[in-house]
Amino acid sequence: MSSALPYKISVLVFIENRAGELLLMLRAKQPNLGVWSPIGGKLEMATGESPFQCAVRETAEETGLHVREEDLHLFAMIAEKAYQGHNHWLMFLFRCKVPIDALPADISEGKFAFWSREKINTLEIPETDAAALWPVYDRYRDSFVSLRADCAVSPIAITIEQITPSPR
Numbered sequence: 001m002s003s004a005l006p007y008k009i010s011v012l013v014f015i016e017n018r019a020g021e022l023l024l025m026l027r028a029k030q031p032n033l034g035v036w037s038p039i040g041g042k043l044e045m046a047t048g049e050s051p052f053q054c055a056v057r058e059t060a061e062e063t064g065l066h067v068r069e070e071d072l073h074l075f076a077m078i079a080e081k082a083y084q085g086h087n088h089w090l091m092f093l094f095r096c097k098v099p100i101d102a103l104p105a106d107i108s109e110g111k112f113a114f115w116s117r118e119k120i121n122t123l124e125i126p127e128t129d130a131a132a133l134w135p136v137y138d139r140y141r142d143s144f145v146s147l148r149a150d151c152a153v154s155p156i157a158i159t160i161e162q163i164t165p166s167p168r
Contacts, residue, residue: 007088011055012040013072014137015063015096021114023063023100024123028110031084036115036123039063040091051092059096063104063112071098076136076145080128082152093133095141131156142166 015023015038024036041058043049049057052069060066076093083089104112115123120134132149139145143166150157 005082005086005088007090009043009045009051009090009092010040011043011051011058011092011094012038012133013055013059013094013096014038014141015059015065015100017114018099018101019114021116022120023104023112024115024120025062025110025112028108031086032126034124035129036113036120036125037129052094055092055094062107062109063100065096065098065100065104067096067098072096073142075141075143076147078132078136078146079148081148081150083128084151093136095137128156132158 017023023039025039026036027033039058039062041054041062043051043054044057051074052072055072056067056069072094074092075095076091078089078091078093080089080091103114106112117138121130125134128149128151132147136145136147140163144162144164146161146163148159148161150159
């Protein structure tokens with residue numbers, strides 16, 4: 001069943017304010033309608049856009065924060081199989097090294113809020129975010145990890161494929 005699903009490529013960008021709170025969007029559209037998640041979007045594959053270029057573009061489009069590729073740290077690559085039974089996703093997760101100074105204005109895709117990392121655990125977030133995304137952020141945001149998440153089974157089966165430690 002899941003092999004016939006379309007494959008999509010996306011980025012998520014984790015942005016903090018100066019207090020260390022994370023910027024999340026309450027999604028007004030699918031995927032993840034009605035739940036909180038980091039900003040991001042799909043690569044413009046027809047133009048040959050890279051994941052870094054996509055992260056720069058999405059950050060500016062969604063938040064107004066203008067960053068450069070060197071302002072981003074790629075900390076994870078997650079292959080999600082059969083997410084919500086509709087798509088396979090290849091996601092690139094970035095940590096923005098530049099803090100955002102103010103809460104962005106609401107956009108058609110959703111509204112924003114800053115949350116402490118502890119408070120995020122109490123929010124309505126996607127199941128895969130709770131199972132994989134936030135634990136990956138907590139553990140690998142300064143290094144790199146590649147993993148896959150099989151969303152066709154319950155609970156979601158997560159397999160770490162490679163870990164590159166942070167340089168010390």
